[in-house]
Amino acid sequence: MSTNTVTIEKKITGYSIQKEKAETEVQTEPTEPAIEHMHENVGRPEILLGSTYKIKTPLSDHALYITINDIILNPDTNHEVRRPFEIFINSKNMDHFQWVVALTRVISAVFRKGGDVTFLAEELMAVFDPKGGYFKSGGRFMPSLVAEIGDAIQTHMKTIGLVKTEELSGIQKQILAEKHAEYEAERGKKSVEGEFPESAQLCMKCYTKAMILMDGCMTCLSCGSSKCG
CATH class of the missing domain: 3.90.1010 (Sufe protein. Chain: A)
Incomplete structure (x- = not known):
């Protein structure tokens, strides 16, 4: 068994005994509570x-x-x-x-x-x-x-933010509004606000009856879907 020898070159003027820290005195960093996820064992609160x-x-x-x-x-x-x-x-x-x-x-x-x-x-x-x-x-x-x-x-x-809302950009909304107004001007009939032309067809992307023929291409005035890409 090997031992380490320490040489003291200065005069000893005093001494003290160092005590080891007890386990209860050891400082530990506070831990965050576990993240709670939704599962079938989560109890129903009194208020929802x-x-x-x-x-x-x-x-x-x-x-x-x-x-x-x-x-x-x-x-x-x-x-x-x-x-x-x-x-x-x-x-x-x-x-x-x-x-x-x-x-x-x-x-x-x-x-x-x-x-x-x-x-x-x-x-x-x-x-x-x-x-x-x-x-x-x-x-x-x-x-x-x-x-x-x-x-x-x-x-x-x-x-509640569980599903992200896919919204049209401001430019897309402006273009669709212009197409809507142009379509109404060509036919000399203005639709009720929030409604689409009576002759519009059903868009199979957003299931809204808002698909019209503009510039030789079927375009949806609701979601902007176009058969021309």
């Missing part, structure tokens, strides 16, 4: 933030009210997020009661599973009614009532 969306379709005399409640994860931290937790659908029309109740339970279960739930809105919006869909005010086509429920969910996800 909610938003209600009204759906009025030509398929029924009574409106449909969709309420989506959100949970706040990691409150008062840099990781604070708002996520959908549950959904309720209510209406005076009892014709669709069974499948509406089943749909709300399945959607709420998917919300509580966590992860990427944005696919849910896309799947619902892709449901087509074999009897045919309907046009909403403004000329937007809804392929089914289920699709409109999905549209309301997607709108809510955009509101």
